[in-house]
Amino acid sequence: xxxxxxxxxxxxxxxxxxxxxxxxxxxxxxxxxxxxxxxxxxxxxxxxxxxxxxxxxxxxxxxxxxxxxxxxxxxxxxxxxxxxxxxxxxxxxxxxxxxxxxxxxxxxxxxxxx
Amino acid sequence: xxxxxxxxxxxxxxxxxxxxxxxxxxxxxxxxxxxxxxxxxxxxxxxxxxxxxxxxxxxxxxxxxxxxxxxxxxxxxxxxxxxxxxxxxxxxxxxxxxxxxxxxxxxxxx
Numbered sequence: 001x002x003x004x005x006x007x008x009x010x011x012x013x014x015x016x017x018x019x020x021x022x023x024x025x026x027x028x029x030x031x032x033x034x035x036x037x038x039x040x041x042x043x044x045x046x047x048x049x050x051x052x053x054x055x056x057x058x059x060x061x062x063x064x065x066x067x068x069x070x071x072x073x074x075x076x077x078x079x080x081x082x083x084x085x086x087x088x089x090x091x092x093x094x095x096x097x098x099x100x101x102x103x104x105x106x107x108x109x110x111x112x113x114x
Numbered sequence: 115x116x117x118x119x120x121x122x123x124x125x126x127x128x129x130x131x132x133x134x135x136x137x138x139x140x141x142x143x144x145x146x147x148x149x150x151x152x153x154x155x156x157x158x159x160x161x162x163x164x165x166x167x168x169x170x171x172x173x174x175x176x177x178x179x180x181x182x183x184x185x186x187x188x189x190x191x192x193x194x195x196x197x198x199x200x201x202x203x204x205x206x207x208x209x210x211x212x213x214x215x216x217x218x219x220x221x222x223x224x
Contacts, residue, residue, distance in 0.1 A: 004157075031210060042118075042203070042216040043158075092158070096210075103212055105158040 002027050006093050006106030013083055013113050020079045021109045023093030028073035030096065034066070037090040037108070046091075049076040083113045116141045120204045120215035127194055128223050135189040135218050137178075137204035145206040147171075147180055147187040150214070152201045161189075161202070196222045 003026040013019050023032065032049040047055040047068055055068035070076040080087050093106040121136040139147065149161040149171070162171030167182035176191045187204060199222045204215040 033211075035214075040216075043214040045211060045213070048211070094158075094212075103158075103160070107157040 002029060002095055002104040004093055004095055004104055004106035006109055008109055009107065010110040011112070013111065015084055015113060017083055018079055018081045019083065019111060020077050021091055021093070023076045023078070023095075023106055025074045025095045025104075030073075032070060032076045033094045033096075033103070034068060034076070034078045035092040035094060037092060039089075043092065046078070049078075080111065083111075085113045087111065088113045116145065116206060116208050116213050118204050118206055118213055118215035120202075120218055123201075123217070123219040124221055125218060126221040126223065129196055130193045131222075133189070133191040133194045133198075133220070135202055135204075135220070137187045137189065137215060139185050139187065139204075139206050141185075141206055141208055143208065144182075145208045147178070148205040148207065148212070149176070149178055149187070149189050150203040150205055152203070152217075154200070158203065194220075194222050196224050198222050 005024045007022050034046040035043040036046055037043045045058050046061045047057040049055050049068050049070040051070045065081055067079045090108045090110050092108045094103045096103045117140045119138050146165045148163045150158045151161045152158045162173040164171040164180035167180055170179045178187050178189045201217045201219045203217045205212050
């Protein structure tokens, strides 16, 4: 199994600012993903964080808005840029192994944008 | 495209009642199917999974059978407990990506 530490756990931010969320896994993992969970909605995949290369974004998400880094096999960051109230959500980091048939999740970052 | 549809919540049951949470999926090929659970104040965790047709996943008294003919993966438990109160997410995996349903909140009354 893998333990994922995500921080901050919550933050309240002003419109137009940016927030970087950090995700640390206690073991090397092949796959890391970032999800968003808006109130009353399902988890939506933002992007796959690729180690040593640019992230792969899902439809509707772009690098300028959600830049992602993954410098090694245990760490990734997601930045929410130029925030607006519509970005208020829970952001979740997840990680999986080679077969990726079991994803582990961090406890999430609850973001509120005023 | 790939998607998961699960029954709307919240679902409220009395302790020891029988539980069914419906889940259907749309996918190309043969996805793996999962149920994840999120207990209050905790992160998501895998409850059970099935990787091919007719497989039955089970854990903690919960079961779900991969039904290819009906593209379904309904979650069942014969006798629920108050501690089962949580949000349950049905999900599928295709091409290394997991796609989730909207979640079903379950309340169990003592």
